[in-house]
Amino acid sequence: MKEINRRKxxxxxxxxxxxxxxxxxxxxxxxxxxxxxxxVSMFTSKFRKGIPTIxxxxxxxxxxxxxxxxxxxxxxxxxxxxxxxxxxxxARGIAGVNQVYDPDRLLHPLKRVGARGEGKWKKISWExxxxxxxxxxxxxxxxxxxxxxxxxTDTQNYRGLARRFLNNFENATILNSSALxxxxxxxxxxxxxxxxxxxxDAENCRYFLNFGSNPFESxxxxxxxxxxxAEARINNYAKLITMDPLLSNTAGKSDEWIPIKPGTDGIVAxxxxxxxxxxxxxxxxxxxxxxxxxxxxxKSHLSQYxxxxxAKISAIDAATIERIAIEFAANRPAVAFSGSGVAQHVNGFExxxxxxxxxxxxxxxDKKGGVCLARTYQLxxxxxxxxxxxxxxxxxxxxxxxxxxxxxxxxxxxxxxxxYEYPDCNFTQQVMKDESLMPFTVVMDxxxxxxAALADLILPAATFVESWDxxxxxxxxxxxxxxxxxxxxxxxGQALSLNDVFLKLSRRMGESISNSMNYESVEDFIKQSxxxxxxLSDEKQFNKLxxxxxxxxxxxxxxxxxxxxxxxxxxxxxxxxxxxxxxxKYEPITEHIxxxxxxxxxxxxxxxxxxxxxxxxKWLAEINHTNKALINAKTARRLRIAExxxxxxxxxxxxxxxxxxITQGIYPGAIAISKGLGHWEYGRIAQSKKFxxxxxxxxxxxxxxxxxxxxxxxxxxxxxxPSGKGQAWKDVKVKVNxxx
Amino acid sequence: MSKIRYAMVIxxxxxxxxxxxxxxxxxxxxxHIGVWKSWVKHIQKGEYPNVSKSxxxxxxxxxxxxxxxxxxxxxxxxxxxxxxVSTDPHRCVACRYCMAACPYEVRYxxxxxKIVEKCNWCLHRVKVGLxxxxxxxxxxxxxxxxxxxxxxxxxxxxxxKQPVQVxxxxxxxxxxxxxxxLDHDAVEIxxxxxxx
Numbered sequence: 001m002k003e004i005n006r007r008k009x010x011x012x013x014x015x016x017x018x019x020x021x022x023x024x025x026x027x028x029x030x031x032x033x034x035x036x037x038x039x040v041s042m043f044t045s046k047f048r049k050g051i052p053t054i055x056x057x058x059x060x061x062x063x064x065x066x067x068x069x070x071x072x073x074x075x076x077x078x079x080x081x082x083x084x085x086x087x088x089x090x091a092r093g094i095a096g097v098n099q100v101y102d103p104d105r106l107l108h109p110l111k112r113v114g115a116r117g118e119g120k121w122k123k124i125s126w127e128x129x130x131x132x133x134x135x136x137x138x139x140x141x142x143x144x145x146x147x148x149x150x151x152x153t154d155t156q157n158y159r160g161l162a163r164r165f166l167n168n169f170e171n172a173t174i175l176n177s178s179a180l181x182x183x184x185x186x187x188x189x190x191x192x193x194x195x196x197x198x199x200x201d202a203e204n205c206r207y208f209l210n211f212g213s214n215p216f217e218s219x220x221x222x223x224x225x226x227x228x229x230a231e232a233r234i235n236n237y238a239k240l241i242t243m244d245p246l247l248s249n250t251a252g253k254s255d256e257w258i259p260i261k262p263g264t265d266g267i268v269a270x271x272x273x274x275x276x277x278x279x280x281x282x283x284x285x286x287x288x289x290x291x292x293x294x295x296x297x298x299k300s301h302l303s304q305y306x307x308x309x310x311a312k313i314s315a316i317d318a319a320t321i322e323r324i325a326i327e328f329a330a331n332r333p334a335v336a337f338s339g340s341g342v343a344q345h346v347n348g349f350e351x352x353x354x355x356x357x358x359x360x361x362x363x364x365x366d367k368k369g370g371v372c373l374a375r376t377y378q379l380x381x382x383x384x385x386x387x388x389x390x391x392x393x394x395x396x397x398x399x400x401x402x403x404x405x406x407x408x409x410x411x412x413x414x415x416x417x418x419x420y421e422y423p424d425c426n427f428t429q430q431v432m433k434d435e436s437l438m439p440f441t442v443v444m445d446x447x448x449x450x451x452a453a454l455a456d457l458i459l460p461a462a463t464f465v466e467s468w469d470x471x472x473x474x475x476x477x478x479x480x481x482x483x484x485x486x487x488x489x490x491x492x493g494q495a496l497s498l499n500d501v502f503l504k505l506s507r508r509m510g511e512s513i514s515n516s517m518n519y520e521s522v523e524d525f526i527k528q529s530x531x532x533x534x535x536l537s538d539e540k541q542f543n544k545l546x547x548x549x550x551x552x553x554x555x556x557x558x559x560x561x562x563x564x565x566x567x568x569x570x571x572x573x574x575x576x577x578x579x580x581x582x583x584x585k586y587e588p589i590t591e592h593i594x595x596x597x598x599x600x601x602x603x604x605x606x607x608x609x610x611x612x613x614x615x616x617x618k619w620l621a622e623i624n625h626t627n628k629a630l631i632n633a634k635t636a637r638r639l640r641i642a643e644x645x646x647x648x649x650x651x652x653x654x655x656x657x658x659x660x661x662i663t664q665g666i667y668p669g670a671i672a673i674s675k676g677l678g679h680w681e682y683g684r685i686a687q688s689k690k691f692x693x694x695x696x697x698x699x700x701x702x703x704x705x706x707x708x709x710x711x712x713x714x715x716x717x718x719x720x721x722p723s724g725k726g727q728a729w730k731d732v733k734v735k736v737n738x739x740x
Numbered sequence: 741m742s743k744i745r746y747a748m749v750i751x752x753x754x755x756x757x758x759x760x761x762x763x764x765x766x767x768x769x770x771x772h773i774g775v776w777k778s779w780v781k782h783i784q785k786g787e788y789p790n791v792s793k794s795x796x797x798x799x800x801x802x803x804x805x806x807x808x809x810x811x812x813x814x815x816x817x818x819x820x821x822x823x824x825v826s827t828d829p830h831r832c833v834a835c836r837y838c839m840a841a842c843p844y845e846v847r848y849x850x851x852x853x854k855i856v857e858k859c860n861w862c863l864h865r866v867k868v869g870l871x872x873x874x875x876x877x878x879x880x881x882x883x884x885x886x887x888x889x890x891x892x893x894x895x896x897x898x899x900x901k902q903p904v905q906v907x908x909x910x911x912x913x914x915x916x917x918x919x920x921x922l923d924h925d926a927v928e929i930x931x932x933x934x935x936x
Contacts, residue, residue: 032869032887032890032893033746033866033869033870033871033885033886033887034869034871034886035869035870035871036870036871036876038870039870040864040865040868040870041864042769042864045864045867045868047868075767075768076767077873077876077877078876078877085879087876088877088878088879088881089760089764089877089879090758090760090877090879091758091759091760091762091763091764094760094763094764094767094877095763095767097767215756216756216757216758217758222879223879226756226758226879226880227879227880227881229880230753230754230756230880230881230882231754231881233753233754234751234753234754247784247791247792247793249756249757249758249782249793249795250756251793252784252791252792252793252794253755253756253757253792253793253794253795257789257791257792258789259788259789608757608758608759609758609759609763618773619763619766619767620763622773622774623759623762623763632788633788634788663784664784664786664787664788664791665784665788665791665793666788668788696772696851696852697772697773698773700772700773700774700851701773702773702774
C-alpha cells in the first residue's frame with residue numbers, strides 16, 4: 001500500500017463511488033465488492049437515499065451519511081468523501097440512530113410543577129417556554145446584569161449562530177465544559193506554541209511516545225488518529241510506547257507498556273529531555289532559530305532532572321528512561337503526545353509543557369510525521385465580542401455561586417450535565433437545588449439528565465442528524481476543509497436545535513439583539529457563512545457541499561513547516577520553551593507524601609464505546625454498562641480483597657461502594673474506576689432497567705443484574721492546577737477497605 | 741472468469757478492540773439485544789508489569805466445508821455461489837442442530853422469530869457490490885474483504901504476502917476468515933475478561 005499514498009487512494013475511492021452512483025442498476029452483473037458510502041435495503045435490494053452530515057458525538061466530527069427508510073433514519077455510515085475519517089466511523093457514531101429513537105427521549109418542552117427535583121412536570125408549548133426565557137433575558141440585558149446570564153456548553157456547540165446570539169450579552173458567563181477534561185493541556189499548549197492541541201501527522205510518523213493517552217478507547221480525534229496510527233505501525237514499522245498507570249486497551253496493545261506512578265509523567269519527560277540534550281541528540285537548528293532559549297541555558301536547567309531521580313519518583317527504572325529517550329531521538333519523525341492521564345493532574349500544565357519540550361528538542365514541529373499546527377478554515381467569523389471563557393473557571397463555578405462571588409439569574413445548560421459530570425456531585429446537586437442561588441435553570445438535552453431533573457424548564461434538543469452546522473476540524477491530511485451538517489430527518493417530536501432556539505429567542509427580544517440575528521433560518525445563516533469562505537462563494541458551491549458533505553481545495557498539497565511563514569501565535573512569535581512560568585519543571589504532587597497503607601490513588605478513566613451522555617443508547621450500553629474498581633493483584637492480597645468483593649472508597653468528601661476486580665494491569669498504588677456510568681437519571685437503559693416500549697429490544701435487556709455501575713465523581717473533590725486552571729481529577733487519594 | 745469466492749482477512753496488528761464492528765453489525769442487520777452476529781473478545785494476559793491485551797473479533801467463518809450445512813435436516817443452510825453460507829429463514833425450523841454442530845458458536849436463535857441466524861457477511865450488501873457493514877466501518881482498517889479467486893483483490897494480495905491463521909483448523913471446516921497475528925491465548929482462553 002505504500003506505493004499508493006492515502007491522498008491518491010482517496011481520490012480513486014471518491015471517483016469510484018461517484019461513477020457508480022450515476023451508473024444506475026447493475027443488470028445482473030455482480031460488481032466487484034468495494035463500493036463505499038452506500039446502503040441497501042435488505043428486503044428490496046434498493047439503494048437507500050443518503051444525506052451527508054457530520055457526527056457531533058465527539059470533537060473529531062466525522063463525516064457521516066444518514067440513510068433513509070422512507071421518512072425514518074435507517075442507518076448511519078461514514079462518508080468516504082471526508083478526508084479526515086476516510087469513510088470510517090466508530091461505534092458511537094453508528095449508535096447515533098439509538099439517540100434519535102431513544103425510548104426515553106425528550107420530545108416536548110417541560111415545566112416543573114412540584115418542588116425542584118420532585119419530578120413533577122407539565123408539558124408546555126415552545127411558545128410559552130421561549131417567552132419565559134426571552135422575558136428573563138430581556139430584563140437581564142436591560143438592567144445590565146449580563147454576567148448573571150450563564151450559558152453552559154462546550155467548544156463544539158459554542159459557535160455559529162449560538163455564538164452570535166451570545167455576543168449580544170457582553171460579560172455573560174460562558175461555561176465551557178470542554179475545560180473540565182483537559183484545560184490544563186490546552187492552556188499549556190497555547191502558552192508554548194499558540195495551539196490548542198497538537199495534530200499528529202500519524203501516517204508519516206515512526207515513533208509514538210504516549211504519556212497517559214488512550215486513543216484506542218477515547219480520543220479527541222478517535223477515528224482520524226487511530227486509522228493513521230494503525231497504518232504507521234505497519235507501513236513505517238512505527239513503535240508505540242505507552243506510559244500509563246493503567247493497562248488501557250492502548251497500553252495493552254502498545255509495543256511496550258510502561259506502568260508509571262500517577263502524576264509523575266513530568267519528571268520522566270524532563271529526564272528524557274536531559275538525556276537527549278546531554279547526548280547531543282537534539283535538533284540544534286530548531287532550538288536556536290525557533291525557540292526562545294539558548295541550548296546552553298536549557299542544558300543547565302535540565303541537568304537537575306537525572307534519570308536516577310526520575311526513576312525514584314516515577315517507579316520506571318533509569319535504564320528504561322534512558323533507552324526510550326535515545327530511541328525517541330533516533331527514530332525520527334517521532335512524536336511525544338499526552339492525554340487525560342497528564343492533563344488531569346495538579347501539575348498537568350507543567351507536564352504538558354515538558355512533553356512538548358521533547359517534541360521541540362527533536363525538531364518535529366510541524367514537520368512531516370511530527371506534531372503539527374491545526375489546518376482549518378475560520379468559520380462564522382463576524383468579529384465576535386471576545387468573551388473570557390474560562391474566567392471565572394468553569395470548574396469552580398458552583399463553588400463561586402455557593403460563596404456568593406457569582407450571582408445567577410438565568411442558568412442555561414445545553415447538552416451538559418454538571419450534576420453528574422462535575423467533581424463532588426453532592427455539592428453540585430446541593431447548589432442546583434437551591435432556588436435562592438439558582439433562581440431559574442433551563443436545561444436543553446435529548447434525555448432527562450440529572451441536571452435536567454433539577455431544572456425549572458427542560459427543552460428537547462435535536463440530535464446531530466436533525467440539525468444544521470458548519471465545521472472545520474483540524475485536518476489530518478494537512479489540507480484544510482469545510483464540512484457541513486444538515487438535517488437528515490425532521491426533528492423527533494418537538495425537538496429543536498440550539499441554533500433554532502436562539503434564532504426564535506432573538507425575534508422576541510429588543511432590536512439590538514434581533515438585528516444581529518437577521519437570518520431567515522439557520523440554513524440561511526449557514527449559507528451566508530459558507531459564502532464567506534474563499535472558493536465557496538456561489539450558490540452552486542453550496543449545493544455541491546450539501547451533496548458531498550465536505551469541501552476542500554482539490555489542488556492543495558500538504559504543506560509543512562508553516563511556522564517558517566507565519567511563525568507561532570505566541571508573544572515572542574517563537575516556540576516558547578521559556579514561558580511566563582519559567583522553563584518546564586516538575587512539580588511534585590503533595591498528595592504523594594504520607595500515603596498510609598490502605599490509601600490508593602484513584603484514576604477515573606474513559607472507556608471504550610461509552611461516555612456519560614451515551615449511556616442510554618442500547619447498542620453501546622449492551623457492551624459497556626457497569627464498572628468495577630480495578631486493583632492490582634498484589635495490592636488486593638495485601639488489603640485482603642478478593643475478586644467480586646465490595647470495597648468502600650473513602651476520600652475527604654465522600655464515599656462510594658463498588659465491586660472490586662483484581663487485575664495485573666494496573667500500577668500497585670492506584671485504583672481505577674471508569675467514568676460515564678452510574679446514572680440515577682438519564683433514562684431507563686442508563687439505569688440497566690428492562691422495560692416494555694415500542695422497541696422490542698428494551699425487553700431483552702439482560703444486564704439488569706449487573707447494575708449500572710458507580711459514578712466515581714462522588715469522591716473526587718474540586719481541585720485546580722493553579723497554572724492550567726483545569727480540574728485535577730486524578731490526584732485523589734482514597735482509603736480502600738473491604739465491606740464485610 | 742473463475743467463480744467468486746469471498747473471504748475476510750482480519751489484521752489483528754491493526755485491531756484496536758473498539759467494537760465498531762459489533763455495533764455496525766447490530767445496526768445493519770437489525771440484530772436484537774442479547775444476541776450477536778459479530779463481536780470482539782478481549783483478553784488480558786501476563787503478570788505485572790509484563791501484561792498485554794489481545795482482541796479477537798469473531799464472526800461466522802463462512803467455511804468451505806460447513807458442518808452446519810451438512811447437519812441441517814431441512815436444507816435451510818446452503819453455500820451460495822460466492823461461497824457465503826446463508827440460512828433460509830423460511831425453511832429453518834429452529835431444531836438447533838446447526839448450533840450444536842458449529843465449532844465456532846456463531847449461531848443464535850432470533851429472540852422474536854425463533855429461527856436460527858448468523859452472520860452471512862451482509863449478503864444483501866455484497867450482492868450489490870458493497871462491503872459488509874463491519875468492514876466498511878472498521879476505523880483502523882483491520883478488516884479486509886474480497887474475492888479469493890481474484891489475484892488483484894486486497895485479500896489475495898495480503899494472503900500472498902502475510903502468514904495467516906484460521907480458527908480450529910484441525911476440524912477441517914476450512915474457515916474463510918483469516919487472521920493475521922492471531923494470538924493463540926486469545927483463542928484458547930474461554931472466559932472473556934469482562935468489559936470494564
